[in-house]
Amino acid sequence: MKVLKFGGTSVGSVDSIKTVIEILENNLANGEQVAVVFSAMGGVTNRLIEIGKMAAAGNAEYIEFLKVVEERHFAVVRGMINVKNQSGTFAAVRGLFNELGDILRGVSWIKELSERTLDLIMSFGERLSTLVITEILKSKGISAEFCDARNIIHTNATYGMGDVDFEVTNKQILEYFAKTNALQCVTGFIASTADGVTTTLGRGGSDYTASIIAAAVDASVIEIWTDVDGMMTADPRKVANAFTIPSISYAEAMELSHFGAKVIYPPSLQPAFAKNITLKVLNTFNTDFIGTFVQKTANKKDYAITGISSIDEIALVNIQGSGMIGVAGISGRLFTALSLNDISVILISQASSEHSICFSIDPKNAQKAREVLEKEFSHEITLGYIDGISIEKSLSIIAIVGEGMKKSTGVSGKLFSVLGKNGINVVATAQGSSELNISVVISKSDLSKALNSIHGVFFQSETRSLNLFIVGVGLIGGTLLEQVKNQTTYLREEKLLNLNIAGLSNTKKMLLDPDGIGSEQWRERVNEEGVKTSLPAFVQRMIELNLPNSVFVDCTSDKDIVQYYNMLLDASISVVTPNKVANSGSYAEYISLQRTALKRGVKFLYETNVGAGLPIINTIQGLMASGDKFLKIEAILSGTLSFIFNSFGPGVRFVDVVKEAKAKGFTEPDPRDDLSGADVARKILILAREVGVPLESSDVRVAQLLPENCLAAATVEDFFQELIISDDYFAKLQSDAEANGEKLRYIATLENGKAFVELRTVDAQHPFYTLSGSDNIISFTTERYKDRPLVIKGPGAGAEVTASGVFADIMSISSYLG
Ligand SMILES: NC(=O)C1=CN([C@@H]2O[C@H](COP(=O)(O)OP(=O)(O)OC[C@H]3O[C@@H](n4cnc5c(N)ncnc54)[C@H](O)[C@@H]3O)[C@@H](O)[C@H]2O)C=CC1
Ligand SMILES: N[C@@H](CC=O)C(=O)O
Ligand code: NA
Numbered sequence: 063m064k065v066l067k068f069g070g071t072s073v074g075s076v077d078s079i080k081t082v083i084e085i086l087e088n089n090l091a092n093g094e095q096v097a098v099v100f101s102a103m104g105g106v107t108n109r110l111i112e113i114g115k116m117a118a119a120g121n122a123e124y125i126e127f128l129k130v131v132e133e134r135h136f137a138v139v140r141g142m143i144n145v146k147n148q149s150g151t152f153a154a155v156r157g158l159f160n161e162l163g164d165i166l167r168g169v170s171w172i173k174e175l176s177e178r179t180l181d182l183i184m185s186f187g188e189r190l191s192t193l194v195i196t197e198i199l200k201s202k203g204i205s206a207e208f209c210d211a212r213n214i215i216h217t218n219a220t221y222g223m224g225d226v227d228f229e230v231t232n233k234q235i236l237e238y239f240a241k242t243n244a245l246q247c248v249t250g251f252i253a254s255t256a257d258g259v260t261t262t263l264g265r266g267g268s269d270y271t272a273s274i275i276a277a278a279v280d281a282s283v284i285e286i287w288t289d290v291d292g293m294m295t296a297d298p299r300k301v302a303n304a305f306t307i308p309s310i311s312y313a314e315a316m317e318l319s320h321f322g323a324k325v326i327y328p329p330s331l332q333p334a335f336a337k338n339i340t341l342k343v344l345n346t347f348n349t350d351f352i353g354t355f356v357q358k359t360a361n362k363k364d365y366a367i368t369g370i371s372s373i374d375e376i377a378l379v380n381i382q383g384s385g386m387i388g389v390a391g392i393s394g395r396l397f398t399a400l401s402l403n404d405i406s407v408i409l410i411s412q413a414s415s416e417h418s419i420c421f422s423i424d425p426k427n428a429q430k431a432r433e434v435l436e437k438e439f440s441h442e443i444t445l446g447y448i449d450g451i452s453i454e455k456s457l458s459i460i461a462i463v464g465e466g467m468k469k470s471t472g473v474s475g476k477l478f479s480v481l482g483k484n485g486i487n488v489v490a491t492a493q494g495s496s497e498l499n500i501s502v503v504i505s506k507s508d509l510s511k512a513l514n515s516i517h518g519v520f521f522q523s524e525t526r527s528l529n530l531f532i533v534g535v536g537l538i539g540g541t542l543l544e545q546v547k548n549q550t551t552y553l554r555e556e557k558l559l560n561l562n563i564a565g566l567s568n569t570k571k572m573l574l575d576p577d578g579i580g581s582e583q584w585r586e587r588v589n590e591e592g593v594k595t596s597l598p599a600f601v602q603r604m605i606e607l608n609l610p611n612s613v614f615v616d617c618t619s620d621k622d623i624v625q626y627y628n629m630l631l632d633a634s635i636s637v638v639t640p641n642k643v644a645n646s647g648s649y650a651e652y653i654s655l656q657r658t659a660l661k662r663g664v665k666f667l668y669e670t671n672v673g674a675g676l677p678i679i680n681t682i683q684g685l686m687a688s689g690d691k692f693l694k695i696e697a698i699l700s701g702t703l704s705f706i707f708n709s710f711g712p713g714v715r716f717v718d719v720v721k722e723a724k725a726k727g728f729t730e731p732d733p734r735d736d737l738s739g740a741d742v743a744r745k746i747l748i749l750a751r752e753v754g755v756p757l758e759s760s761d762v763r764v765a766q767l768l769p770e771n772c773l774a775a776a777t778v779e780d781f782f783q784e785l786i787i788s789d790d791y792f793a794k795l796q797s798d799a800e801a802n803g804e805k806l807r808y809i810a811t812l813e814n815g816k817a818f819v820e821l822r823t824v825d826a827q828h829p830f831y832t833l834s835g836s837d838n839i840i841s842f843t844t845e846r847y848k849d850r851p852l853v854i855k856g857p858g859a860g861a862e863v864t865a866s867g868v869f870a871d872i873m874s875i876s877s878y879l880g
Contacts, residue, residue: 067272074104076141102187118175177221188249212254223264235278266327277333292354367464382418385447485634515610531565539617541865547581640670646744667871675867692753701836701859702736728859746810765820
C-alpha cells in the first residue's frame with residue numbers, strides 16, 4: 063500500500079484540487095492500494111481557532127467568519143462536481159457546518175473554550191476537506207471512501223497533542239485496511255480517545271497521520287505533497303540560491319527540521335522512519351519535479367554537507383566559576399532545574415576546562431532561566447564558587463548538517479574560515495560526536511550574511527559572488543563598469559564568479575540594491591531610482607546590508623571619502639581604490655588602514671595609486687614580504703607629464719598638449735595636481751611607505767616645473783590662460799634640452815630615506831630617455847636587484863589601464879575568498 067498526504071495549499075482551491083485528482087488517478091492506475099490523507103484547506107485551521115476564540119469572547123461576528131469558511135467549501139463543490147450531483151455533497155457539508163455552528167453557539171454561551179473543545183472545533187477542518195474531496199472523487203467515478211481517522215487512531219486525553227496509543231491504533235488500522243480495496247480518504251491531524259472524544263495530533267499532525275498509517279500497514283512509500291519543491295539546502299526566504307536536496311537521510315532531515323518544519327516536520331514521520339519506509343516530498347504545483355527522497359541512508363552527495371538550518375532568535379546563557387572545575391553534578395543540577403521548569407535547551411557547549419557551561423534557549427524563557435538557576439545555585443553564588451548567570455540576547459544559531467561530514471576533514475575549517483573572512487564573530491559553537499551537525503551561535507544581525515556565505519562555500523563553491531559598491535562613476539569608475547559589463551559572462555562561465563553591483567553613487571544620486579543594479583542599465587537605474595547622494599548614508603546602508611564578500615570601490619578623488627575607509631574595513635568590507643588621498647595623508651592614517659584590514663581579514667588594495675595598472679605596488683609588496691631591502695627607487699610616475707614631454711615641441715602650444723593629456727584621460731580631475739608635481743610627490747610618498755620608510759608628505763621635496771604665475775592660478779581656466787602666457791618658458795626648457803641631445807623628464811627619487819621630485823634632463827644613455835606616450839618607468843634597486851635594477855615600464859595613466867588595474871584588484875579579492 064501507498065500512503066499519500068496532501069497539505070493545505072494542495073487542497074486549497076479548485077485548481078489545486080484538480081491536480082490532486084490527477085495525481086490520485088495516476089497512482090490508482092498502478093493497481094497498488096492507496097490511502098490518502100488530507101489536511102484542512104489552507105488557512106482553515108487557523109480560521110477555526112480564531113472563530114472559536116471569538117465565540118468564547120462573546121463576539122457574535124464569528125458567525126460571519128464561519129459563513130466565509132462554509133462558502134469556501136461550497137465553492138469547491140460547485141467548481142468540481144456536476145450541478146446534477148451537487149446536492150448530496152452540499153447537504154453533507156451543510157450538516158457539518160450546522161454541527162459546528164451548534165458547538166460554537168455553546169462556546170459563546172458558556173464563554174469558555176477548553177483545549178478539548180478547541181480540538182473538536184479544529185477537527186472540522188480536516189473532516190470538511192476530506193469529505194468534499196471524497197465526494198469529488200466519487201463523482202468522477204473513482205471508488206473512494208471517507209475515512210474518519212478518529213475511528214482508527216487513538217490517543218490519550220492530552221488535548222492539542224494527543225499521545226498515540228500505538229498498540230490499539232496499529233491493530234485498528236490493519237483491521238480497517240484489510241476490509242477494503244477502495245481508495246481511502248483519511249482525515250489528517252485528528253484522532254480520538256478510546257471513549258470517542260476528539261483529539262488532535264499537534265504540530266505536523268497530518269504528516270503524522272500518514273506516517274502512523276504507513277507504519278502500521280508497512281506501506282511501500284509515503285508521498286508528502288506540498289507547495290514547494292522538496293526540502294531545500296537552506297531556507298529559501300533567507301538564501302536566494304537555496305535548492306532542493308534530492309536525497310536526504312532520516313537523521314539529516316531531523317537535524318534540518320528547524321526550517322524544514324515549513325516542508326515536513328520530521329519528528330512526526332518517526333513511525334515511518336522506524337519502519338524504513340521511504341518518504342518523498344513532492345510539489346503539487348510542479349508535479350514533474352523529482353522532489354526530495356528521505357530514506358534511512360541517503361544517496362551519495364555532491365556536496366560535503368546536506369543543508370543549513372537556522373534559528374533566528376535565541377538567548378545564550380553562560381554560567382561560570384572556579385567552583386565548577388572538577389565538580390561532579392553541576393551540569394546535572396543545571397539541566398534538571400531547567401527541565402523541571404519546562405525550559406527546553408537548544409544547544410549546549412562546555413569547554414574541557416569545565417570552567418563554564420553555556421547553552422542556548424528560547425529568549426522568552428531567558429528571565430525564567432536566570433531566576434531558576436540563581437535559585438538552584440544560590441549557595442555557590444554566595445560563596446563565590448559560581449560567578450553568576452549571564453545572558454546574551456539577539457543571537458541566532460546556524461547549523462550545517464550532513465552525514466557527509468562524518469570522519470571527513472575540512473568541513474568545520476571551511477565553515478569557520480568563511481565566517482572569519484566575512485567578519486562574522488562566532489559566539490559559541492557545538493558539535494556532537496555524531497558529526498552530523500556543527501552549530502554556531504552568531505549575532506542576529508549577521509544571520510543573513512552568514513547563511514548566504516556558508517551556502518556559497520558549501521553549495522556554490524563553483525560560483526562565488528562579490529558584492530561591489532562603487533562610488534564615483536567618472537572616467538575610471540565609468541570605464542570600470544564598462545569593463546565589468548563586458549566581462550560578466552566570461553567571469554560567470556569561465557571563472558565561476560558573479561560580480562554583483564550592489565551599490566553605485568555619483569555626486570548627485572546613489573542607488574543600493576542588494577539584488578544587483580546590473581552592469582547594463584546602471585546609468586538609467588541610478589538616474590530613475592536613485593536618491594540624493596549622501597556618502598554617510600551610502601556607507602551606513604552598506605554596513606547595514608551586511609552582504610557577504612562586500613567590496614567598496616572608491617573611484618573618486620574626493621578627500622572626505624577616505625575618512626570612511628577605516629569604518630568600512632572594520633565592518634569587514636574590503637576597499638579597492640585608485641584614489642591616492644588616503645595613502646598620501648598622514649602616516650598614522652596609512653598605517654591604521656593597513657592594520658584594520660589585517661585585523662579584519664579583509665583587503666585594502668590600491669595598485670592603481672601608482673603607475674595606474676602597472677604592477678608596482680604588488681611588486682613591492684612581494685619583494686618586501688620575501689625579505690628584500692630597497693636601496694633606491696627612481697621613477698617617472700606621471701603619465702600626464704610623460705605625455706606632455708613626449709608630445710611638446712616646435713609648432714605646438716604647451717597648453718594644447720596639456721589639454722590633450724586631459725582629453726586622453728591622463729590627468730587628474732584637476733590637471734594642476736599633475737603639473738604642480740603634487741601627484742608625483744604623493745606617489746613617491748606612497749612608494750616610500752610601501753618600502754618601509756615612514757615619511758610624511760612634508761618630507762617630500764618638490765622642485766617646481768611651473769613658473770609662479772601658473773602655480774598661483776585660482777581656477778583650471780585661469781591656469782590654462784597662464785600656461786598660454788608662459789608658453790615661451792616651456793618652449794625654452796624643451797629646446798635647451800634638445801640642443802644638448804637630451805629629454806625633459808620629471809623624476810621622483812627615493813634614496814637613503816629621502817624623497818624628492820624634480821625636472822631633469824636625461825641623455826640617450828639614460829634608461830628614462832626612450833619613453834613614449836604616457837609611459838611610466840620605475841627602477842627598483844634592491845639588495846637582490848643591485849647590479850641591474852628591476853624595471854617596470856608602460857602606460858601609467860588613462861582610463862582603460864587604470865580601470866583594469868582596479869578590476870584586477872577586485873579579482874584578487876575574489877580569488878582570496880576561495
Ligand atoms: N585618470 C587616470 O589615469 C588615473 C586616475 N586615478 C585616480 O582615479 C580617481 C578617479 O579619476 P577619474 O575617473 O579620472 O576622475 P573623474 O573626475 O573623471 O571621476 C571622478 C568622479 O567621482 C565623482 N565624485 C567625486 N566625489 C564624489 C563623491 N563624494 N560621491 C560620489 N561621486 C563623487 C565625480 O563627480 C566624478 O564623476 C582619482 O582619484 C584619480 O587620482 C588613478 C590612476 C590613474
Ligand atoms: N594623473 C595621473 C594619473 C595616474 O595616477 C598621471 O598622469 O599619472
Ligand atoms: Na600600479
